[in-house]
Amino acid sequence: MPQPGFRESAERNFNDLDTDGDGFLTRYDYMALAQRRLEQTGVRADTPEGEAVVDAFLNAWDTHARALDTDRDGQISKEEYVGSFETLMRTGALDAVLTPISRATFAAADRDRDGWITAEEFGSVWSRRGTDLTAAFAKVDADRDGRISFEEFARARRDLLIGED
Ligand SMILES: [Ca+2]
Ligand SMILES: [Ca+2]
Numbered sequence: 001m002p003q004p005g006f007r008e009s010a011e012r013n014f015n016d017l018d019t020d021g022d023g024f025l026t027r028y029d030y031m032a033l034a035q036r037r038l039e040q041t042g043v044r045a046d047t048p049e050g051e052a053v054v055d056a057f058l059n060a061w062d063t064h065a066r067a068l069d070t071d072r073d074g075q076i077s078k079e080e081y082v083g084s085f086e087t088l089m090r091t092g093a094l095d096a097v098l099t100p101i102s103r104a105t106f107a108a109a110d111r112d113r114d115g116w117i118t119a120e121e122f123g124s125v126w127s128r129r130g131t132d133l134t135a136a137f138a139k140v141d142a143d144r145d146g147r148i149s150f151e152e153f154a155r156a157r158r159d160l161l162i163g164e165d
């Protein structure tokens with residue numbers, strides 16, 4: 001049974017993933033996303049942190065392509081993505097993709113490598129347009145200790161993706 005707003009979440013995710021806006025997801029879009037993440041965090045691609053970010057996005061592409069690109073033409077249409085989003089969630093494929101991305105993003109954002117994301121570090125990874133960073137930080141910092149743990153970060157990113165926002 002589709003949840004209310006479910007299709008909207010899936011469409012919004014699709015649009016976020018379709019970096020070049022041509023209406024299809026390709027390997028290029030995921031590479032561009034990884035590149036953008038590196039630019040935001042100021043992490044270089046040839047560092048272990050940078051490689052982890054690129055690997056996580058390419059892993060996401062491989063998983064999405066395997067699950068969704070049924071005609072194997074190397075691109076995923078919006079219909080293919082939106083129509084399969086619920087299956088991705090139910091089978092755990094979404095988490096298999098999301099967890100490495102969250103881990104790599106968290107590591108890239110944690111510039112002083114103390115295992116926490118502070119308010120200053122937060123700005124480089126939470127960049128959905130029109131976001132109030134202070135409010136977003138407060139929401140992600142579930143236990144309100146003024147810093148974001150990996151668990152808090154991963155949970156918030158998942159909620160964002162599936163529309164429990
Ligand atoms: Ca595209
Ligand atoms: Ca830190």
Ligand SMILES: [Ca+2]
Pocket residue numbers: 141142143144145146147148149152
């Ligand atoms: Ca916290």
